[in-house]
Amino acid sequence: MEKLAIAIDGPAGAGKSTISKLVANRINLNYIDTGAMYRAITYKVINNGIEFDDKVEIIKLLNSTSIDFNHNHIYLDGKNVDKEIRENKISKNVSYIAKIKEVREKMVEIQRKIASNKSVIMDGRDIGTHVLPKADFKFYINASVEERGRRRYEELKEKNFDTTLEKIIEEIKNRDRIDSTREISPLRKSEDAFEIDTTNLTIDQVVDKIIKTIEKRRE
Template structure:
């Protein structure tokens, strides 16, 4: 039924936004409703971060990270993330891995290595891609660009519930401070900083449920030509 709201195929929806804004949940549900591929770009960086942490890679040395990247196997299947054929979906969602992923993402050489991997997800019927620079760098010509935002307080609450539900210890005060720090780091980094694309639709989800947010994005499809 949703084919009727998609202007054409293949179709590309790119979603950016700060940490904890719900991009992953929204993008995944949106991709399922529209029967499009799904790219969680942050998970790619988190997988690299987890592996780098396990192997003691120097996070300040881009060349070491790039060399390590070429030695590991990253795969997504059935909504799960795999590192060297081992499922690590839960491990990559810890606060420490998120912090390291953000640090790794500051290296332009690392970002360039991952760029084509991300773009290869756009195939078949199309793609819903979410991250920090999907609308500005990875897919600047996306058919629909969304900047999904939410207040730091609301994002901390959501992140806390998500982590606790997965059995991961968390402190909501620490999460709020970490989210603010991540915002500064993501917005101030030299390469591919988090910013709102000129032609992106800004959607604040503070007072919206998950379904309402998805419906709001689908509603915007009618304005795409």
């Protein structure tokens, strides 16, 4: 198969990462979780006790940070941080880091470099609109805020986190607001993206929709 680039965008909790991983496995693509990259630097910022509004220190930290993917696992300064970056404190605060211009510029530079020499499926908030505007296929994955909150709540319950559905929904609404109104590359649907509302669909149904769309256009 020729080199292929697929962009998957959408708000928090819509299922982008899970869906992208499954599509990657089905049609043999390299999965790049851009959200995990922002989570990784957020994790490091928190661990270093840096305030979220201290741009100077955040940028200094970023410039001495290594973020890489290997076999669909993310490594921060050489350490696998798959589990650590999924903690709720990261989910609540990643948007504050992701809206910083210099952070986004550095991440986009890394993402484009990865996509330049291999077939990829990449998910995030601004892949189709900014990172890979010439992607072969673009999808916008969405769901109601209530459904996205319910999914996140169930995920946290399984990990024995003490929280409430109402609190999670408010946190997701706040992330949506930050992501949609930030000055640099805000969350929005690319005009040429296929939109899929996953509210009442199973993961397998969404994956099938994406693969059928790709196969139909490439026949």
